[in-house]
Amino acid sequence: MFNKKEDKRALVFRTVILLVIIFIVGSIAAIRLSEEKNAPSAAAVSGLAECLTQKGVKMYGAYWCSHCQKQKKLFGDAASKMPYIECGVQGDPRAQVKECTDAGITGYPTWVFPNGERQAGEMKLLDLAAKSGCPFEEPPAS
Numbered sequence: 001m002f003n004k005k006e007d008k009r010a011l012v013f014r015t016v017i018l019l020v021i022i023f024i025v026g027s028i029a030a031i032r033l034s035e036e037k038n039a040p041s042a043a044a045v046s047g048l049a050e051c052l053t054q055k056g057v058k059m060y061g062a063y064w065c066s067h068c069q070k071q072k073k074l075f076g077d078a079a080s081k082m083p084y085i086e087c088g089v090q091g092d093p094r095a096q097v098k099e100c101t102d103a104g105i106t107g108y109p110t111w112v113f114p115n116g117e118r119q120a121g122e123m124k125l126l127d128l129a130a131k132s133g134c135p136f137e138e139p140p141a142s
Contacts, residue, residue: 040125042077044136047126049081051134056114060100062088065108071122 021077059082061068072079087100096105103112111119113131129136 002108003069009061045075045125046078046081048129048136049075049078049083051082051136052128052132055083055132055134056083057128057132058083058085058112059109059113060085060087060103060105061109062093062096063090064088064093067122068109071109074125090091 059068059071061084063070072082072084073083083084084138085099087096087105089095089097103135109120109122111120111123111128111131115120117131119131123131125136
């Protein structure tokens, strides 16, 4: 069988592996907790989505666009209140609906502001608020 020296090495190895796993899991939990703690309130995000819509801001996107999905995810449950226009045609990722073609949309996401200014790509909520004049406050970083 095994001698005491091999048993001791195996025990030390298992202990080190267990400590590494505990450290990794703890780090992931701490990062997620920090992100949640620093996330804006659902009410603030919902208010921003409603304000963007009222001001006539539009987000053009496509169902297959990963950047569009990330942008919507920033709005969480308020994504249904955002001024989103679906440009994608189901079954043909190269096709675009007429509204988007008429608007000259060539990439996703594209934000269009009432003054005609366009911003391509994902935008931070604070930047959207600043460009649109909508009130929005993120919690202070801790």
